[in-house]
Amino acid sequence: MQLNINGKTVEADAAPDTPLLWVLRDTLGMTGTKFGCGMAQCGACTVHVNGTPARSCVTPVSALAGKKITTIEGLSANGDHxxxxxxxxxxxxxxxxxxxxxxxxxxxxxxxxxxxxxxxxxxxxxxxxxxxxxxxxxxxxxxxxxxxxx
Amino acid sequence: MKKPITTLALSRRQFLLGSGGLAIGVAFGLPALTASRKAQAQAAGLAPNQWVSIATDGTVTILSPAAEMGQGTMTAMPLCLAEDLDADWSKVRVVQSGHNPKLFGNKLFNGIMATGASRTTRGYYELLRLAGAQTRLILVNAAAEKWGVPSAEVTTENGVAMHKASNRSMGYGEIAGFATVPATLPAVTPAMLRKPADFKLIGRNVARIDLADKTRGAARYGIDMRLDGMLHGAVLRPPVQKDKVASVDDSGAKAVKGFIKTVPLPWGVGVLADSTWAARKARDALKVTWANEAPAKNYDSAAVGRDYVAAAADLDLSKAGVEVEKHGSAPQNIKSAARVLKADFIAEHTAHMCLEPMNATARFADDKLEIWSPTQSPSIATFASAAVLKIPPANITVHNTLLGGGFGRRVDADFTLDAALLARAADGKPVKVTWTREDDVRNDKFRPLVGQHLEVGLDANNNIVGWHHRFAGESIYARANPGAFKAAGGKDAPFHEGAEFLYDIKDHLIEFARQERGIDVGFWRAVGGGYAKHAVETMIDEVAALAKADPVEFRLRLLAKHPRAQAVIREVAQMADWNRKRPAGRALGIAYSDMWETHIAEVVEVSLNRKTGAITVHKVWAAFDTGVAVLPQNCVTQVEGGIVYGLSGALKEQVTFKGGVPQQSNFHDYPVLRMNEVPPIEVKILVTDNPPGGVGECGLPPVAPAIANAVAKLTGKRLRHLPFNPARVKAALTA
CATH class of the missing domain: 1.10.150.120 ([2Fe-2S]-binding domain)
Known part of the structure; x- marks a missing residue:
């Protein structure tokens, strides 16, 4: 499926129920987003979906078609937010x-x-x-x- | 006590040699180099010892021996070497050392490589400074020879050697281009090290080198390992630890897309898959029948806690217990005392909750194992892997990654062994094993469940004439360090640490009654200090109250021979404005700790909801003296972090067991302190010229007793059962 991450469209081959977290980390190699609890309790996996904070550990990629995802790697161009x-x-x-x-x-x-x-x-x-x-x-x-x- | 090194006698074998006018800038132990490789090495600069190399462009590479788990050691330890090398810190590059205990071991851990027990700075501080000083002398002598002037006339500043009389100077990089390591190394002694007043780096709040990466998602932890062709593993462990597999049905796992294979393990069942998610789904689809043979299958923590208190309170040493420390004749004095105070304490199991769940990556090929692990001890990871895989330790390479929290959990090798064994089943492909949070909580090496009993004898004037402190619980060292446990005759140093104190109480007896119920317990930040000081410091307050003495004054009197201890107590009392009357319903409590060669006193201001039993901590003040502080502001935040961990532990945290099964599994049922629960915390560091102590744990021990002492002031009731959660506080109020 296609995902829009940090302003780029990327192709990700993953089962639709896979949480965004694991697509980011395993499939796309974007390891800045962290796994902490897997049940939206700790916030380590927080990304933005259409500008709103979301817990990527409980967000299946199937829910993200057409949405804009921002990760820590895309928060600023040079780490200077x-x-x-x-x-x-x-x-x-x-x-x-x-x-x-x-x-x-x-x-x-x-x-x-x-x-x-x-x-x-x-x-x-x-x-x-x-x-x-x-x-x-x-x-x-x-x-x-x-x-x-x- | 720490034994100071009197001289750095690095032999030629340890210190690399120069020959034929060429320095050999390579690692220790390699055979003689060919001429062309010698030239290559020279071009790379000067590597006078295992700790530092200086490139011809002036870059100074310093190896950092300890695991970086947030305490700042990757900055602090290289900084010590740079101080006495007089290096230009902006040209220093820090590299995590490999696993080589001969070169990089910590003398305070008998020479192995381990990070914990607040021993890194204490173990390496002087050694690294001496290595820096010796390297500087080599550079100075080389420059002097080049210029044809006496060495004594050559000075250094910020990575540059100078001969002021002739107005000449040379950067360290330039010197590294021609310098050789002499056959006879310049002798260095601690007396030659820079005096604290002259420090340029130590104590100057140099910024930590790891900050920027950690704000950009660029820092790489163990869990972030990615290798070509890497597989992913997950492990199913039994609900009750140490149970055995009776049968496995992996038909469900096989149906998961991405599943590769099932791997039987000595402690459960592993699966290999092509992604973390697939491994997890496959693992969850395993149907395993357990043999129901776990030694802890009837372990019920509520009942066991009562048993442990009874074992602690039974003073008959012939039944259970070893003498840990004995000064004077406490039991006899207590028998004849005018008054005896007795108290029982319980501390429940707690979990570490490192935010990075346990994980490790390994590759096994040709009988050689390569490991990437967020471990606190690459040495323990090596020895444990060698034993399980039955290969020589020399066949094992461990890369120490960054740790997303350690707190003592990552001293253990269990998660590393998961990766090692799954890698052996992966046909040479690397395997990363990532635990779920539930795996992490249920299979923690918990803080022990502890029963304590204290008896204190007082004379007619309420002077303490005997102090008898008994502990009961599952041993940490009997499992984690059986050699040390045996050698110490059954004492369990980390378990009962904190029971010793500097108070002027001459008759003092400490005993440990080991209990064996089959639950693995381990090192939880501050270890014994987390509960031993709870008992000690609340009892000190109780005696003070009985003597109608102010708790601050009472402690100062008992610490008359320890001006550093008195200073932190006086300082924190002033910070908290101790004598100012608080509004109704508020009270202050104080506690002091002398652990890890750091003196710290803390005051808390609390209120209490008597209906619910909920304690609110409104403010925490702390003052500490750790001697020389390499990174003072970092020491302050380490102490603050210890206080937050301590508040969380004192107020909320417990793992309970029923039928041997931990009843908690994640942050929803094992809550830890969140931002909206953290009070303002004011920490002040008193820098002195004493050798550096430890700061990673010292903030924690005073927290619980300070809270309990404040609550006692409010209510007259003593809180003796950790954690002080509302139900338990309510029970104490009505007791």
Whole structure:
């Protein structure tokens, strides 16, 4: 089937019930999107479908025809999205495994709510688990990105 | 205690040789090179030892020996070498070392390669600095000889050697183009290392090298391995660990598109398929009958917890237990004490929940095994694979990938062995095995279920005259490190770590009563510290309350001989404004930990919903002194991470068992702390010139007792059963 990923149309040979996550990772070799739980509990696999955050681990590819998928690899041209820069500036990642999903969720938040309050940040991010405990650094990085000059 | 190295006596064998005016820039142990290869090696620069090589373009490549699991070691350890090499950090390239314990082993792990127990910085700090200092001397001497000046007149700065009197300078890369490693190596001693006040890199908050990749999806973890022709594997394990397969019907698996074959394993049934998803579907379609012979088939954690408390509280050593530590005569003093405080504690099993589920990749061909594993110990992965595959360790190559969290789980080799055995059945093709989250939770090497009993004797003035601390539970080392367990006469160092303390209590007895119920337990971040300090620090508070002493002042008195301990306690009390009265319904609690050569004190502010039993932690303050901090800000976030892990463990986390079967399987029924549950956390580092301690775990032990102490202040009730979930807190309030 055909999928539109990061602005490109790609051909993916996979069973229709295959979650997008495994098509990205196994079939297309795009390993930036992570597997964490397989049941939409941890957010590590977050991508955007038509601009809205979606859990790719429970989204079968059959549901994605004609939709625009964005992954961490396609969030910015050179890894320089304000959030990515803020993540580095605040030294957020520890093991880093959850951070693709964290950044994708945060990017959708900032698109909808460019100047979020702390509460809006925390509510929007509550679906993304970080086992290393970088939560407070993530909040700071989102605040930094939200106040950064374009 | 850590034994300082007095001198770096690298022999010619370890340090590579120069001959005929040509340096040989190749790896240790290779036979003599031909002339043409020598020339090639020279063109590549200078490789004076196993840790560092300097290319003629000035690039300095430093090997990092430990597993990077988020603690920043890939930056911190090379930085130590770069400090005393006086390298230009912008020209440093870091490479993960291969598995070679002779060259890269950690002295604190008897020379094997393992990452854990907060031992990386403590184990390598001085060695890597000495290696840097010796390399710098080689460069300095070579420059001096070239210029015809005394070495003493040559200085270095930021990767450049200089002779100021003649206004000459040469970059390290240029020197590497002609320098040879001398037959007699320049001696270096710790006294020659740069003093903390002169550090240019250590303590200067150099940015971690792994950050950018980790924001772009470009960092490669074990689970991201892709090799040509790679197959995918999944493994079905029994519902009760260690059960055996009675029969297998794989007709359903065979019907899955992409299925390749079924592979019987000693611990279950594996399948090979052409994708992760197909492997999983095929695995789920297996119909396996189990023999129902698991030793833990009747394991019910609620009942076992009660048994363990009873075993801990039974002071008759002839029934169960070994003496772990004995100072003075605690039991006798307790018998004759004016007053005795007794308390029983339980800590439930917990799971690690590394966000990257267990996985590994392997290729087996011609009796040789190549492994790519997110392991905390390539040495353990090697030894375990050699034993299971019955091949010599020399036939095994382990590549240590990045780890998506470790927390002690990845010390074990079970997930690596899945890949090794499935690869053996794959006709030379590489195989990646990816566990589901459910596999990961149900087959964790859980934190032990622990019963503890404490008896403390007081004299008429409420001075502590005896402290008797007994543990009961399944041993960690008896399974994971039987050699060490046996050599220690049945002590289980990680299990009861944290029971020792710096408090001035002369009569102190610690005992361990090993229980054997057939459940594999392992190293969960802070290991013994997670529950031992819960017991110790709540009891200290209880004694303070009885003596009508302030918990801060009481601890300061008991730590009069330890100014570093006192400093962190005073600091955190000030940060939290300890003496300020809190609004009604709020209270502060404090706890202190001395583990891993780091002093840390934490204060929490809590409130309690008495109807539901739900505890809210409103704020956490922490102050710690880990000595020299290689990356101070990173140390702060490590401590904060430990606090978050500790809050999660103290308030929520437990794995319960019924009939030997873990009742939790994923984040929906094993919830961990989320962003909307994390309080503000303020962490302050007190940098001193002491040798560096560990920071990956130290944030955790004080969390639970600080919360329990705050709740006791609010309610007068002591929380002694981890985790402090609402049902349990409610029960404690009505007890």
């Amino acid at each position: 304000p959030l990515q820069k803020a993540w580095v500036a605040e030294g957020v990642p520890q093991c880093g495994y959850c951070q693709s999903g964290q950044i994708m969720t945060a990017a959708a938040l900032l698109k909808k709510t460019p100047k979020p309050t702390r509460k809006q940040i925390v509510d929007a991010m509550a679906g993304n688990i970080c086992r290393c405990g970088t939560y407070n650094q993530i909040v700071r990085a989102i605040e930094r990105a939200a106040t950064a000059k374009a």
